[in-house]
Amino acid sequence: MPVISVNLQEFVKFVGTDLSITEIAEALPMLGVAWEGYHDGEFSVEVFPNRPDMLSVEGLARAFSSFIGVRPGLRRFEVESPGGRVTRVEGKVSPIRPYIGMAVILDFPMEENALLSMMQLQEKLHITHCRRRRKASIGIYDLDTIVFPITYTTKPVDFRFRPLEWDSKITLRDILLKHPKGIEYAYILEGLDRYPILLDNNGTVLSMPPIINSEDTKVTLNTTNLLIDVTGTHLKTVLEVLNIVTSSIAERGGRIGAVRILYPNKELVTPDMNPRSMVLNIKYATKLLGIDLTVKDVKMHLRKMGYEVEGKGNCDEVEVLIPCYRTDIMHQIDLVEDIAIAYGYGNFEPELPSISTIGEEDDIEKFSHVLRDLMVGFNMQEVITFYLSNEDKLFRRMEVPAEPLVKTANPKTEEYTVLRTWLLPSLMEVLSRNQHNEYPQRIFEVDDVVILDEKTDTGARTERKLAAAVCHADTGFHEIKGLVESFLKNIGIRGYKFEELEKGCFITGRAAKVLVEQDEIGYFGEIHPKVLENWGLKMPVSAMEFSVNKIYRYVKEI
Template sequence: MPVIEVRLADLRELLGVEVTVDELSDRLPMMGTEWKGVTEEGFQLEVFPNRPDLLSIEGLARAYASFTGRRTGLVEYRVRDSDYAVHVDRKVEGVRPYFVTAAVKSIEFDDALIRSIIQMQEKLHVTHGRRRRKVAIGLHNLEPIEFPVAYTTKPPGFRFRPLGERFEMSLTQILAELHTGRDYGWIVEGFEEYPMILDAKGMVLSMPPIINGEYTRIDEATRDIFIDVTGTDMKAITEALNIIVTTFADRGAEIFSVRNHYPDGGVTTPDLSPHAMKLDNSYVVKNLGVELRPEDTARYLEMMGHGALPGETLTVNVPSYRTDVMHPIDLVEDVAIAHGYDRFVPTIPKIATQAAGENPIEVFSRGLRNFLVGLGLQEVMTFMMTNEGNLFERMCLPDEPVAETENPKTNEYTVLRNRLLPSLMEVLSLNKHHPYPQSLFEVDDVVLLDEHEETGARTARRLAVALCHGRANFSEAKAVMNCILDNLGLTEVETEAGGPPCFTEGRKLVAGVDGRPLCWAGELRPEALERWGLEMPVAALEMDVDALFDLALKGAD
């Protein structure tokens, strides 16, 4: 979840009061955020994804002032009319179809505002915008722009001067050479033409969602700004625009509307009018379990920034920037926050159901872990995500289908593991500087593709052991396997030569019952050791915990 940096002096200026760090550390978590600690200039705060309006200091100050009773109720923002217009070309429909805009004027830029806007834009991109795929935001100096602005597409050979660059570059060069192109080029990958925003003179404002043009660079002398938001979801980009313009308005800027012309109609943005919802007070009381009068409920809603008319059925005006309020239960949550979670008295409900117990497979897995610790092995806990190089190439195993990440952020984590042993091998490769022997185990989940599952995949529980020292051998791995099976009372297990090609021929086995594999064990091939950079032999095994659990249950019956 995103963590924002808040300058205490800046927050105090926006609130108009001298709040202390102690007060903030006590009250801000009550609003549904998480206090992360004090910094040199202020503090860090973790904001949950359902409240993108709190990703700016301005939005945080607005919410805190309301929550603490300093300025309660609905904040109304005036949107002035303008002659500004943009035209959306039909060519963008199959690329990045949605586009909304606004203008803000009379901005007094200073260091605090610049830092706040940059932080808000970055955090919105990562969370609300899904790394710019769903929503991308562009801020431009309004002064040089000649309207109407066009949102269209251009071929890869089209050239313009990107922000911060000295010379013009083609769109192909931008995607290949600039770090923003490499980071976000996957969003427009596969299209014959790329989205572009140009003014009436043909000057480039932006290549969304990659980079702005140098033509509309913003600096401290800028007073008026043109805002564009592009994306794949009209609701999401409209919400992002509302959050941005209200942030500027809280700094004293004036908001101006822009007419966005689409091939089949048009929309004027921003629309900051609140949306009305009905809320039965009895619904609030039923869900929270506390007796509240309609007047109390209305007061609590106003503490959360809403407008509310009391009555048995309240009329609630929800601010345009509160993207998380979609159902009456969301208003109930706001009432609970304003009432104070610390004031709720926990009670056990009187219901005719039996309290749930711990999942039996977890109890069984814990028993296996305790037993392996008793054998002198050290438990490790590794990530379920890995990469194909670790799963297959370094293990000397053939490639096979696995669950993949569609747009991995790094090459280190691109797939979900389908076996545990590569994870233990990676731990061994990272700990060559530690003394030997190193005897590791892990009991955890893997992900297996399964066409019979709704998601096309399922999780499975596995156990893996890796023994690394100068005399590690097949017999040692087999002995550990036999200890586990004997401890579970599984004496009718059949073993035969065989197993995956990561093990040395003639020094590996497969164990099973009635044709169902339970375990693979053996000595790692020298080629695999070399690929992992290990100089010591490794004896290892991997067991199917789900199968062990089923057999143990049958034995208990």
């Protein structure tokens, strides 16, 4: 989780009341951050990933100011119309990095602390919410060096401009090979022959997203007007990050202005700083928290967390206005959590549940620990991936036919629409995302999948699986077969046999299923080149997957 450094004087100024470091250290963790320490006029806190709006001194102080009652309630932001501020998005960027959002801040009171805070906010957002710039990336520019309209386009690898902190113009190819930021993030643009570029009406380069800004548009201590852009592959993330950055910077002063974004087939005006609305059922909150809540109580607690609440008397529901920077609020359970924080976890009275048994770790969990230790002994690195996936990853990319599975009723994103039925697609995605790291790569996962089962009360059951994948230039069927044999020998499985397996994700003739008493407990093989191509992998992969539940059953019988 990201750790931010906060200047004490700056923090106190934005909170709006005198505070000692002791008072801050005692109260701030109650807001949901971890205190790291204080030294030489600065304190450090660890911010949980669900609160990216608190990754700056301005955002943290804003939340704390509401929490301690100095300035409770909703923060509203006025946004001036775009006027002549227009950015044209060319279709060339669609397959690479299709989305962009922009905002301007006029008459900004620039100072050194403001510049340092902007840099830190960018860095921490890039690491967390932006997924190391892959999902979104941020650029901040001196608006007075830019002439609208701006064009978001692509340029060939030999196009030249002067990147930030560089002495002369160099090609886009050389930026990825020589510039520190280019080297660090080149993997995002790997395999492309044209790269995203932002140009103003005079042909001045603003930046090469998501790599580096231009020296020509650099923000300095003399800058009074700012342009903010966020580009990315996911529009929702782009707009969320834009709101977080814009609202944080605007806490220092200045006027927010919009920019008109002209896509080939639609138009957006950004940023949209209007609050969202969500209905909260008070009985639902009362039941979850175990405390009696009135409309007045709900208003008081939610205002402490920066919301505004509309509702009167003893009504069962209230309308909650959510600030534009609270990207973590997706369901009324999130509002209930904030009520609990405002109420104070220390104020809840603990109760021992009335149970007649003593809890202990499940046998499958104990066995899973043994399997993890064994895989680590095989020089494998454990990964942990999401239960949620999508049908494209589970079936199309793996070249296997689709099968019935559990689907989410109201997915927020196309990335996560179903519950996974096997682990290998998750490992392939990990390998795909780590091609910039050195080889060989040897990874495994021991975790649950969800299988439809009409015999159960819920219509589905969880099953524990173990999967492993090896990726390097020389891997093949014999390497994964050797790993499988060593694995089975070490866990005590005897009397197994291999039979040829036909499965679309494996090369024909280089895959096998593992049988014990004619019961298939797993399979392994060499991944098909078409599957490698679907995942953008250039190295061969061999892989295996086993049912931990079945293995455990046979191990118990030994």
